[in-house]
Amino acid sequence: MLAQESFASASVEAPVLQDTSRFYSLAAALNEIDEGAIFLNSEGQLIWHNRAFDKLLVENREGHLLVAAVLEFAADCYQELYNHTDRLDEISSLVREVTIGRIEHELYSTLLPKGMLGGDNFLLCIVKRSASRWSSYEELLRQTWGLTERESQVAVECLRGKKNLEIAEHLHISVETVNKHLDKVYQKAGVRGRAELASRLLDSSF
Numbered sequence: 001m002l003a004q005e006s007f008a009s010a011s012v013e014a015p016v017l018q019d020t021s022r023f024y025s026l027a028a029a030l031n032e033i034d035e036g037a038i039f040l041n042s043e044g045q046l047i048w049h050n051r052a053f054d055k056l057l058v059e060n061r062e063g064h065l066l067v068a069a070v071l072e073f074a075a076d077c078y079q080e081l082y083n084h085t086d087r088l089d090e091i092s093s094l095v096r097e098v099t100i101g102r103i104e105h106e107l108y109s110t111l112l113p114k115g116m117l118g119g120d121n122f123l124l125c126i127v128k129r130s131a132s133r134w135s136s137y138e139e140l141l142r143q144t145w146g147l148t149e150r151e152s153q154v155a156v157e158c159l160r161g162k163k164n165l166e167i168a169e170h171l172h173i174s175v176e177t178v179n180k181h182l183d184k185v186y187q188k189a190g191v192r193g194r195a196e197l198a199s200r201l202l203d204s205s206f
Helices: 002-009 020-030 051-059 063-083 085-091 131-145 149-159 164-171 175-189 194-202
Strands: 036-041 046-049 093-100 103-112 122-129
Touching: 036 051, 036 063, 051 063, 051 122, 063 093, 063 103, 063 122, 131 149, 131 175, 149 164, 149 175, 149 194, 164 175, 175 194
Parallel strands: none
Antiparallel strands: 036 046, 036 122, 093 103, 103 122
């Protein structure tokens, strides 16, 4: 598959452009967004990604599957664009929804034509994780295990890969309170720790 082969050989760094200032200006702006953002060249190789993309992979247990999905999407976008060069104005942006580990992501791609950032075509892909998905997941946990609102929030933050201190800071509670909520979650879910909890949360039969 083009996506897998390209990712294996790609170095994630800024491309060599005739005028790099435009690339770095856009890259600096993309670094400020919450969702993951990547650039791929016309060969389907990943050449740059922002910090949020790294964070997205860390928080998602199947991060390698998300990378493969993004690169496959990019390859499909290039194929679609090359097959319809007479309609570039109509299809220069494409959208796809993917589900990885029961978490829904929306993938957006936009073709940056030659001359915009330099002498090559680049594809900008933005990965957006649906916030509403987390909210519905918290509700599912409350109904299934009888968790309180706060317990379900702590459980979902565990699924997102956050440490206890990070959970405490995000929810504006103490680490001791996080530990107490986790103990209750473990008890109600019938698990012995964070690893078993994550396994239960991501179980496709759950």
